[in-house]
Amino acid sequence: QPDRHLEYMRRALALAQESPPKPTNYRVGALLVDAKTNSILASGYTLECEGNTHAEQCCFIKLAEAHNVPEELLGDILPRETVLYTTVEPCFKRLSGNLPCVERILRLGNAIETVYVGVKEPEKFVGENTGRKQLEDAGIKVVLVEGMEKEILKVATAGHKIADV
Numbered sequence: 001q002p003d004r005h006l007e008y009m010r011r012a013l014a015l016a017q018e019s020p021p022k023p024t025n026y027r028v029g030a031l032l033v034d035a036k037t038n039s040i041l042a043s044g045y046t047l048e049c050e051g052n053t054h055a056e057q058c059c060f061i062k063l064a065e066a067h068n069v070p071e072e073l074l075g076d077i078l079p080r081e082t083v084l085y086t087t088v089e090p091c092f093k094r095l096s097g098n099l100p101c102v103e104r105i106l107r108l109g110n111a112i113e114t115v116y117v118g119v120k121e122p123e124k125f126v127g128e129n130t131g132r133k134q135l136e137d138a139g140i141k142v143v144l145v146e147g148m149e150k151e152i153l154k155v156a157t158a159g160h161k162i163a164d165v
């Protein structure tokens with residue numbers, strides 16, 4: 001069980017390395033997985049999709065496009081045991097003002113049953129990330145997959161000046 005989570009987190013980290021480094025965000029990779037069939041429904045990395053997009057958001061955009069539904073209606077087509085893997089925990093606030101990924105997850109109802117995260121978000125941009133509590137209060141489990149913190153943060157902050165890492 002646990003090494004399945006590490007396997008998916010490693011794949012998400014490989015995706016994060018596709019993301020163009022920027023000083024104003026993190027390079028994150030994410031996977032939407034059907035835990036019942038153990039199959040990947042969608043993958044995403046920061047800035048993969050048009051505009052200032054987050055990794056988790058790209059998973060939703062791509063799957064919504066594949067099913068020809070708007071992102072906010074994805075809840076109707078996600079399999080019962082859909083889980084999200086993301087190298088950095090979903091954002092609860094974005095300096096750009098774009099809709100945070102915690103809200104994107106919450107508006108799908110309980111379609112996503114568990115969010116597996118590789119690290120908690122550092123406090124650099126938006127202070128302490130309180131998204132985990134919002135998800136848990138809505139009945140969505142948040143599980144920290146341990147063991148890859150250092151490499152995840154190294155990839156995530158590659159666009160940041162060394163001085164202020």
Ligand SMILES: Nc1nc(=O)c(N)c(NC[C@H](O)[C@H](O)[C@H](O)COP(=O)(O)O)[nH]1
Pocket residue numbers: 024025026027028045046047052053054055056086088089090091093094095096097098101121125126
């Ligand atoms: N989980 C997560 N996935 C991402 O793909 C990503 N880039 C972040 N980053 C969180 C960070 O708090 C925001 O990147 C800044 O708050 C700037 O906001 P924008 O990204 O410009 O909307 N977090």
Ligand SMILES: [Zn+2]
Pocket residue numbers: 054055056057090091100101102
């Ligand atoms: Zn986000």
